[in-house]
Amino acid sequence: MSEHKDHRDIGRKLDLFSFHEVAPGAPFWHHKGMVIFKELEKYIRELQDKNNYQEISTPIMVKKSLFEKSGHWEFFKQNMFNFDVENEIYSLKPMNCPESALVYQTKIRSYRDLPLRLAELGRLHRNELSGVLGGLFRVRQFTMDDAHIYCRQDQIKSEFTSILKMTEEFYKKLGLPVSYGLATRPEKAMGDKKLWDEAEIILKEALKDTGLKYQILKGEGAFYGPKIHFDIKDSLGRTWTLATAQLDFQIPERFELEYIDENGKPQRPAIIHRAIFGTFERFIGMLTEHFQGAFPLWLAPVQTVLIPVSEKQKEYAEKIYNQLKENGIRTEIYESGETLPKRIREAELQKIPYILVVGKKEEKNESINVRHKNKETEIKIEELIEKLKKEISEKK
Ligand SMILES: [Zn+2]
Structure with missing residues (x-):
């Protein structure tokens, strides 16, 4: 069982x-x-x-x-x-x-x-x-x-x-x-x-x-x-x-x-x-x-969470946070108080569909590391926003 x-x-x-x-x-x-x-x-x-x-x-x-x-x-x-x-x-x-x-x-x-x-x-x-x-x-x-x-x-x-x-x-x-x-x-x-x-x-x-x-x-x-x-x-x-x-x-x-x-x-x-x-x-x-709490994106109370790898990416994370908000995507930031694995674990326990990690590399590339359904990919912010908006409007 x-x-x-x-x-x-x-x-x-x-x-x-x-x-x-x-x-x-x-x-x-x-x-x-x-x-x-x-x-x-x-x-x-x-x-x-x-x-x-x-x-x-x-x-x-x-x-x-x-x-x-x-x-x-x-x-x-x-x-x-x-x-x-x-x-x-x-x-x-x-x-x-x-x-x-x-x-x-x-x-x-x-x-x-x-x-x-x-x-x-x-x-x-x-x-x-x-x-x-x-x-x-x-x-x-x-x-x-x-x-x-x-x-x-x-x-x-x-x-x-x-x-x-x-x-x-x-x-x-x-x-x-x-x-x-x-x-x-x-x-x-x-x-x-x-x-x-x-x-x-x-x-x-x-x-x-x-x-x-x-x-x-x-x-x-x-x-x-x-x-x-x-x-x-x-x-x-x-x-x-x-x-x-x-x-x-x-x-x-x-x-x-x-x-x-x-x-x-x-x-x-x-x-x-x-x-x-x-x-x-x-x-x-x-x-x-x-769904055992893992609601589809359109219903998920928090759709994305931003996790800056360190204090240094705080500003970059906030920038993305604002962009997501402006596009009507529900999001939170997990500030760098805890270790990275601990924050990722917490986001998983909260069943947040998209976990967005940003470190030095992502900031340089103006991209995001996306964790979704056990898969990791690096994509551009605009691309992510389009993808999320489509998934939300189609209620997939
Ligand atoms: Zn009636």
């Missing part, structure tokens, strides 16, 4: 995040952890922009009446944080859907306005028992890459196809193979059986059109609609269900959502709830273990 470290250990060693007794189930993100968080945020936003999503942000604290209307109060109350504010009960939202529906309702929507894709990187709270909390995998507070797509019946298939393509693109970049599952009608399902059957056929067709292999997960759908599971296999051979795309006919009913069709008649839209990687917390926890 190879030595596999828990994300909490790696997080501590690489200064990514920490956990404190005063906030069970909620991580404290350190600067380096936030770099990963923000890079993922940036990437998901890019994908969403490309696919014509609109981003919204809704309140974290809401009156319980909203959840009574959505049905969450009845079924999910025990998992919510509820408390008194001026003699009224408020809740911390456990999901974004009901508030997204309120945004939908602020306008009369026409069939031409659909699909309307409202994305929200919402911060959510769910009350898990403190005994089951653990690291980033079981948390009480988390951020989801959530979206709700309001669409006509005839748009469901193409919306699912588009979600599947986004998912493929996202995980391909990370080199994580995805397997798909179609979760069908459970025994205690709500709504019309005929509607369910039709919906399952549409989802099957979307999967078929995309050419993706999938399994049927019989009876594993939510009570309000069928869903597609995205399962990821990590480097340790573990399977993770990180995200789903879920069809829902219930919230549109409960909120009486409408759009006006070609004949001027009101119709109910369908909702697709979707997340590509689920929660930032669980996903970053998984990635940390999957």
Whole structure:
């Protein structure tokens, strides 16, 4: 067995995040952890922009009446944080859907306005028992890459196809193979059986059109609609269900959502709830273990480190440091307090992808000695910058 470290250990060693007794189930993100968080945020936003999503942000604290209307109060109350504010009960939202529906309702929507894709990187709270909390995998507070797509019946298939393509693109970049599952009608399902059957056929067709292999997960759908599971296999051979795309006919009913069709008649839209990687917390926890801290360049909190061989190259190292910074490359300098091998070792332990050593020879040649994946090369600074920028933008 190879030595596999828990994300909490790696997080501590690489200064990514920490956990404190005063906030069970909620991580404290350190600067380096936030770099990963923000890079993922940036990437998901890019994908969403490309696919014509609109981003919204809704309140974290809401009156319980909203959840009574959505049905969450009845079924999910025990998992919510509820408390008194001026003699009224408020809740911390456990999901974004009901508030997204309120945004939908602020306008009369026409069939031409659909699909309307409202994305929200919402911060959510769910009350898990403190005994089951653990690291980033079981948390009480988390951020989801959530979206709700309001669409006509005839748009469901193409919306699912588009979600599947986004998912493929996202995980391909990370080199994580995805397997798909179609979760069908459970025994205690709500709504019309005929509607369910039709919906399952549409989802099957979307999967078929995309050419993706999938399994049927019989009876594993939510009570309000069928869903597609995205399962990821990590480097340790573990399977993770990180995200789903879920069809829902219930919230549109409960909120009486409408759009006006070609004949001027009101119709109910369908909702697709979707997340590509689920929660930032669980996903970053998984990635940390999957890569064992050696993140790909675009995600690495520190992408390069400069190591001057002696005090004499300090100025030259600073010059390169500034050039890297100006080019948006995250970098640090390990000053010459410790021996050279010790500083190189430290950079390796910190899993910094590119270790840049500069000595007398490099200063003279205006070059850098690059250590990357156990290979050493001497290259010019401009060449290195171009190479790094390319690798970062391609998310290799
Ligand atoms: Zn939702």
